[in-house]
Amino acid sequence: MIKIAILGYGIVGSGVAEIIDRNKGEISARAGMELFVKHILDIRSFPGDPHEAKVTADFENIVNDPEISIITETMGGINPAYDYTKRALLAGKSVCTSNKELVAVHAPELSRIAAENGCHYLFEGSVGGGIPIIRTLSRSLTAERIESITGIINGTTNYILTKMEDGRADFTTVLKEAQELGYAEKDPEADIQGFDACRKLAILSSLMTRRHVHYEKIHTEGITDITAEDFRYAKVLDMTIKLLAMCSYDSEARLHAIVAPFLISDEHPLFHVDSVNNAICVHGNMLGDSMYYGRGAGKLPTASAILADVIECIRHDGHANDCFWLAEEMAVAPIAERSSRFLVRITKEEKKIQLASQLFKGYETDPNLSFAPGECAFACGPLTEKEFETACAALPGGIIGRIRIA
Amino acid sequence: MIKIAILGYGIVGSGVAEIIDRNKGEISARAGMELFVKHILDIRSFPGDPHEAKVTADFENIVNDPEISIITETMGGINPAYDYTKRALLAGKSVCTSNKELVAVHAPELSRIAAENGCHYLFEGSVGGGIPIIRTLSRSLTAERIESITGIINGTTNYILTKMEDGRADFTTVLKEAQELGYAEKDPEADIQGFDACRKLAILSSLMTRRHVHYEKIHTEGITDITAEDFRYAKVLDMTIKLLAMCSYDSEARLHAIVAPFLISDEHPLFHVDSVNNAICVHGNMLGDSMYYGRGAGKLPTASAILADVIECIRHDGHANDCFWLAEEMAVAPIAERSSRFLVRITKEEKKIQLASQLFKGYETDPNLSFAPGECAFACGPLTEKEFETACAALPGGIIGRIRIA
Numbered sequence: 001m002i003k004i005a006i007l008g009y010g011i012v013g014s015g016v017a018e019i020i021d022r023n024k025g026e027i028s029a030r031a032g033m034e035l036f037v038k039h040i041l042d043i044r045s046f047p048g049d050p051h052e053a054k055v056t057a058d059f060e061n062i063v064n065d066p067e068i069s070i071i072t073e074t075m076g077g078i079n080p081a082y083d084y085t086k087r088a089l090l091a092g093k094s095v096c097t098s099n100k101e102l103v104a105v106h107a108p109e110l111s112r113i114a115a116e117n118g119c120h121y122l123f124e125g126s127v128g129g130g131i132p133i134i135r136t137l138s139r140s141l142t143a144e145r146i147e148s149i150t151g152i153i154n155g156t157t158n159y160i161l162t163k164m165e166d167g168r169a170d171f172t173t174v175l176k177e178a179q180e181l182g183y184a185e186k187d188p189e190a191d192i193q194g195f196d197a198c199r200k201l202a203i204l205s206s207l208m209t210r211r212h213v214h215y216e217k218i219h220t221e222g223i224t225d226i227t228a229e230d231f232r233y234a235k236v237l238d239m240t241i242k243l244l245a246m247c248s249y250d251s252e253a254r255l256h257a258i259v260a261p262f263l264i265s266d267e268h269p270l271f272h273v274d275s276v277n278n279a280i281c282v283h284g285n286m287l288g289d290s291m292y293y294g295r296g297a298g299k300l301p302t303a304s305a306i307l308a309d310v311i312e313c314i315r316h317d318g319h320a321n322d323c324f325w326l327a328e329e330m331a332v333a334p335i336a337e338r339s340s341r342f343l344v345r346i347t348k349e350e351k352k353i354q355l356a357s358q359l360f361k362g363y364e365t366d367p368n369l370s371f372a373p374g375e376c377a378f379a380c381g382p383l384t385e386k387e388f389e390t391a392c393a394a395l396p397g398g399i400i401g402r403i404r405i406a
Numbered sequence: 407m408i409k410i411a412i413l414g415y416g417i418v419g420s421g422v423a424e425i426i427d428r429n430k431g432e433i434s435a436r437a438g439m440e441l442f443v444k445h446i447l448d449i450r451s452f453p454g455d456p457h458e459a460k461v462t463a464d465f466e467n468i469v470n471d472p473e474i475s476i477i478t479e480t481m482g483g484i485n486p487a488y489d490y491t492k493r494a495l496l497a498g499k500s501v502c503t504s505n506k507e508l509v510a511v512h513a514p515e516l517s518r519i520a521a522e523n524g525c526h527y528l529f530e531g532s533v534g535g536g537i538p539i540i541r542t543l544s545r546s547l548t549a550e551r552i553e554s555i556t557g558i559i560n561g562t563t564n565y566i567l568t569k570m571e572d573g574r575a576d577f578t579t580v581l582k583e584a585q586e587l588g589y590a591e592k593d594p595e596a597d598i599q600g601f602d603a604c605r606k607l608a609i610l611s612s613l614m615t616r617r618h619v620h621y622e623k624i625h626t627e628g629i630t631d632i633t634a635e636d637f638r639y640a641k642v643l644d645m646t647i648k649l650l651a652m653c654s655y656d657s658e659a660r661l662h663a664i665v666a667p668f669l670i671s672d673e674h675p676l677f678h679v680d681s682v683n684n685a686i687c688v689h690g691n692m693l694g695d696s697m698y699y700g701r702g703a704g705k706l707p708t709a710s711a712i713l714a715d716v717i718e719c720i721r722h723d724g725h726a727n728d729c730f731w732l733a734e735e736m737a738v739a740p741i742a743e744r745s746s747r748f749l750v751r752i753t754k755e756e757k758k759i760q761l762a763s764q765l766f767k768g769y770e771t772d773p774n775l776s777f778a779p780g781e782c783a784f785a786c787g788p789l790t791e792k793e794f795e796t797a798c799a800a801l802p803g804g805i806i807g808r809i810r811i812a
Contacts, residue, residue: 019692023551029616030548032729124546130693132546139545140530140538142436143425143713210435269699272678286425286706287536293675294696304692307549316722323438 002031002314005039005062007084008075009046009055012098012125015303016072017051027307031314035307038068041075041084063087069119070313072306073097082106089113089121096309098125098302104202104215108327120322122309127200128153128278130301131294132308137207137282138324144284146208148248150406151280152273153200155297156191157223157243159183161261162274165231165240171224183276193222194259197245204280205247205257211330213247213257219335221260230403232371233343237379239263242270244406254333262406263343341381341405342388347397348376359391375400408437408720411445411468413490414481415452415461418504418531421709422478423457433713437720441713444474447481447490469493476719478712479503480531488512495519495527502715504531504708510605510621513612514733526728528715533606534559534684536707537700538714543613543688544730550690552614554654556812557686558679559606561703562597563629563649565589567667568680571646576634589682599628600665603651610686611653611663617736619653619663625741627666636809638777639749643785645669648676650812660739668812669749747787747811748794753803754782765797781806 006013020027020035028034039062040055049055062068063084071088073095075081081102085095090113097103102110103123114121124134128151137146152158156178163174175192178184190196202215223243234240242264247257264271269291273279278296283289295301346356348370357363360380369377383391392399412419426433426441434440445468446461455461468474469490477494479501481487487508491501496519503509508516509529520527530540534557543552558564562584569580581598584590596602608621629649640647648670653663670677675697679685684702689695701707752762754776763769766786776782789797798805 019549023549023692026551027549130690131696132542135541135546136538139718140541140714141710142717143429143433143710145429145432284536284710286429286710288701288707290537290698290700292696292698295694300692301694304547304549304690308546311548312545 001034001036002069003036003038003067004070004072004310005041005065005068006037007041007062007071007073007081009040009042009044010074011299012302012306013040013042013072013074015299016074016306019300019303019307021050027311031311033314035310039065059084063091063093068093070094070096070310072310073099074306075099077101078105085110085121086113089117089119092117092119094120094122094313096120096122096125096306096313098123098306100126100196100199100203104199107203107206107324108212111322111324112327115322120313120316122312122322123203124309125302125305127203128280128292129155129294129296129298130304131278131280131292131296132305133204133280133292134207136292137204138322141282141284141287144286146282146284148246148283149204149208149280150244150246150270151201151204152242152270152278153245153280153296154191154194154197154243155276155278156184156188157194157197158273158278158296159276160192161223161226161241161243164226164228165234168228168231170228171226192224194220194243197243197259201245201247201257201259204245205255206325206330208247209255209330210325211328212325213255213330213332217332218257218259223261225401226261229371230401233345233369233377234263236369237263237343238266240271241403242273244270250333255330256338257332258335258338260404262404264406268406336386336389337384339382339384340388341379342383342402343377343379343405344402345375345377345400346395347400348374352395352397356395359394379405381405407440407442408475409442409444409473410476410478410716411447411471411474412443413447413468413477413479413487415446415448415450416480417705418708418712419446419448419478419480421705422480422712425706425709425713427456433717437717439720441716445471465490469497469499474499476500476502476716478716479505480712481505483507484511491516491527492519495523495525498523498525500526500528500719502526502528502531502712502719504529504712506532506602506605506609510608513609513730514618517728517730518733521728526719526722528718528728529609530715531708531711533609534686534698535561535700535702535704536710537684537686537698537702538711539610539686539698540613542698543610544728547688547690547693550692552688552690554652554689555610555614555686556650556652556676557610557684558648558676559651559684559686559702560597560600560603560649561682561684562590562594563600563603564679564684565682566598567629567632567647567649570632570634571637571640574634574637577630577632598630600626600649603649603665607651607653607663607665610651611661612731612736614653615661615736616731617734618731619661619736619738623738624663624665629667631807632667635777636807639751639775639783640669642775643669643749644672646677647809648679650676656739661736662744663738664741664744666810668810670812674812742792742795743790745788745790746794747785748789748808749783749785749811750808751781751783751806752801753806754780758801758803762801765800785811787811
């Protein structure tokens with residue numbers, strides 16, 4: 001029997017305990033032994049919970065318990081998760097986590113400490129919930145040169161965008177509804193501003209390049225400016241709008257990375273990924289395109305991913321040979337140099353339309369396309385972000401809005 | 407440096423050598439050392455090939471070479487691949503293969519021999535080409551009770567069905583075209599009769615149940631009877647026809663498994679999987695639905711999967727702890743007891759239509775639906791296969807044809 005401790009008994013942490021109870025047979029068969037939750041760290045108490053008696057507020061009870069060999073960390077945030085994780089690994093206890101903030105910042109150091117202490121630091125639950133993208137990139141597509149990764153990796157924003165499209169409703173209305181249904185948090189900033197997707201993309205792009213991509217270097221835009229009109233334009237173009245996290249090498253092997261809303265066509269493999277689902281497209285130089293789809297968040301899918309890591313720790317006990325990426329920084333090319341196509345909305349004035357035609361390198365769609373009085377829209381590009389900004393600045397009165405086209 | 411041998415220098419075997427040359431940097435970084443092809447076993451000679459000088463017709467040169475620690479087996483078929491694999495494993499040499507016939511029959515024995523000799527028997531390339539479904543099931547979704555797997559796992563038949571749908575062409579014409587383009591083999595029986603998908607489903611269902619599913623027990627139908635008319639019916643129903651490989655537990659935990667053409671609706675996640683692409687849907691009791699999509703066959707995707715296994719062998723050298731499934735047989739429930747919906751075509755006679763309505767438990771679609779003179783079609787079910795056959799037998803003159811509905 002393997003005794004584990006759970007750090008943080010919130011949504012995902014309680015999911016870990018629940019799956020250990022519900023899938024006892026499957027887990028024992030695959031791990032080769034039974035799993036038992038011995039301690040749960042939380043400052044709250046949980047009267048009536050079947051694991052109520054295991055809850056402790058003191059991490060010392062866990063890190064100093066020689067019976068505990070594996071810890072699941074579902075606290076989130078950098079502190080105190082970073083300290084606890086480090087101390088656990090230094091004590092030779094493996095840590096399995098869904099904490100994307102911590103992984104995005106400290107994975108190289110924590111992986112190194114784990115290897116030095118004969119244990120594991122695993123984080124399948126940190127990106128894509130139940131989609132096993134971390135193991136796919138680090139253990140399966142290993143003979144590939146991964147050239148790009150494009151994903152829908154935030155369930156909350158995908159739910160909101162799907163509802164905006166279905167209901168032709170505006171952002172604020174749908175966000176409120178999502179909060180009432182529990183699909184968005186009370187403080188939704190991390191999701192709707194793209195910060196959550198940015199951390200996850202830092203992890204994916206680090207796995208792709210095998211060097212550390214700092215999340216602060218990733219250009220990140222959220223979905224708060226997307227309007228019902230934007231979806232009307234998308235509709236007539238047989239497109240939809242998705243918050244994409246993308247990283248790719250350009251022809252000079254420079255890394256580009258961006259989190260932003262994009263227009264995607266109905267031919268795009270991510271077009272049909274709706275609601276709280278996530279999907280990640282990976283392009284390898286030998287494999288070509290592949291896609292991984294599933295529940296990107298939520299209690300049980302994420303807890304299931306964490307427990308798959310726990311089972312890995314048990315089966316590979318004493319054989320720590322994980323190397324996700326090196327601590328050395330991977331530079332991200334300046335956003336100004338990234339090329340894209342754009343859908344641009346401007347006020348409908350004959351002279352302005354003519355000037356825009358020159359500035360934005362011509363049109364691809366009817367410049368008379370319009371869903372609001374006095375405005376029109378056109379598609380242009382590819383232009384670098386810098387070229388695009390220059391064109392906007394040169395256009396008297398500027399533009400009403402723009403969305404990139406994937 | 408790790409020296410490997412390649413058994414069988416055909417399409418996939420030469421792909422292994424090609425990727426080792428082309429992705430040297432990526433492979434070395436992930437394996438922690440360089441890979442070098444020392445021997446190639448083939449009875450043919452390859453004048454002008456960069457690896458020409460390494461080709462030998464004598465397996466003894468390989469199995470007795472102490473420098474060889476890993477062998478890739480891309481010969482296909484049971485003999486002599488089985489003997490060679492067994493001897494290699496007994497000599498402590500890991501074997502990585504795409505040979506689905508051999509894996510479907512002998513994986514439990516070969517895995518056991520590998521474990522006993524401190525080496526690995528890995529077969530990521532045997533199902534789904536470049537889609538890492540073997541590792542996903544055996545290493546990632548391990549905390550799940552997998553309840554069903556549904557896949558398009560044969561590229562040749564999916565190409566043919568896609569072309570039949572696009573071009574409204576008949577099976578024979580499209581098969582001939584596919585053979586000319588190299589998408590179907592000169593002897594296409596294994597693909598078009600469903601035998602290839604059956605072997606692959608035996609592997610997937612063994613991974614799902616962790617016991618050995620004998621491929622002979624899987625009810626298998628090919629696509630040779632599918633007609634252009636069938637696609638016309640599919641079209642008006644907003645459906646298409648795909649060769650599906652499906653396994654699932656029923657409410658009594660019995661395993662059902664079938665390979666057959668199915669009608670699937672445009673809401674089904676496999677609806678958009680066209681041409682030579684493969685995709686596999688996995689339903690877990692915690693994760694819910696997930697899907698894995700990519701190039702299901704072909705030289706480089708399959709070779710890439712084999713090399714990912716080679717890298718696993720190197721990183722986990724001396725730590726063989728693979729357990730895919732046990733040798734103990736997993737029974738497959740009789741096909742007669744499997745329930746399904748059906749689209750049925752009958753001759754258009756008033757009396758027959760009335761009788762059919764009683765026999766086939768009523769209709770769901772217009773019985774006047776017709777794309778050939780003198781016939782009509784209707785959907786019915788769910789009925790067990792036995793109930794369906796009984797109804798057919800009781801209908802004077804029988805039916806023209808039927809396709810199951812997924």
